[in-house]
Amino acid sequence: MNSASTVKMKNTAKATSVTDKRFKMLDATIKRHQYQQDALIEILHKAQELFGYLENDVLIYIAHNLKLPPSRVYGVATFYHLFSLAPSGVHTCVVCTGTACYVKGAQAILANVEKSAHIHAGETTADGQISLLTARCLGACGIASAVVFDGTVLGNQTAESVLERIKGWLQNGSI
Numbered sequence: 001m002n003s004a005s006t007v008k009m010k011n012t013a014k015a016t017s018v019t020d021k022r023f024k025m026l027d028a029t030i031k032r033h034q035y036q037q038d039a040l041i042e043i044l045h046k047a048q049e050l051f052g053y054l055e056n057d058v059l060i061y062i063a064h065n066l067k068l069p070p071s072r073v074y075g076v077a078t079f080y081h082l083f084s085l086a087p088s089g090v091h092t093c094v095v096c097t098g099t100a101c102y103v104k105g106a107q108a109i110l111a112n113v114e115k116s117a118h119i120h121a122g123e124t125t126a127d128g129q130i131s132l133l134t135a136r137c138l139g140a141c142g143i144a145s146a147v148v149f150d151g152t153v154l155g156n157q158t159a160e161s162v163l164e165r166i167k168g169w170l171q172n173g174s175i
Contacts, residue, residue, distance in 0.1 A: 053086055109159045121134045135148075
């Protein structure tokens with residue numbers, strides 16, 4: 001990102017923040033943390049809660065208010081898998097790819113979901129219904145293969161059981 005585009009994005013974020021109440025709520029969070037740079041992760045969490053995902057304007061706005069380089073804010077937002085730089089789907093499916101889950105069939109689960117939903121890990125279906133994500137480890141090794149459906153961890157999953165849930169989402173948007 002060059003400096004001209006950064007200046008343009010800062011101006012856009014400032015103009016947007018005047019009319020968007022979400023920016024006022026974000027300002028309150030930043031102020032509550034006393035503009036401390038080490039509160040970046042908490043502020044990014046609040047921003048994602050407010051906006052649904054972290055778009056460039058929001059990242060620039062946060063960087064400007066915390067007096068941080070935009071590259072640092074972007075780096076933190078892309079390092080942690082809980083942050084999203086794109087809108088997520090109505091439903092989310094997170095397949096654990098840790099060692100225990102991998103041994104118990106995580107790759108087959110992932111391949112079947114990708115084929116059925118016509119997306120790859122990290123993508124959202126064209127209709128915005130399903131986001132497919134992976135996690136290196138959910139810490140649920142005792143119930144491998146573990147998959148998170150809309151925030152609920154289910155264990156002992158198979159390619160077939162996960163595909164059944166995904167097909168239900170694709171057909172009627174429900175479980």
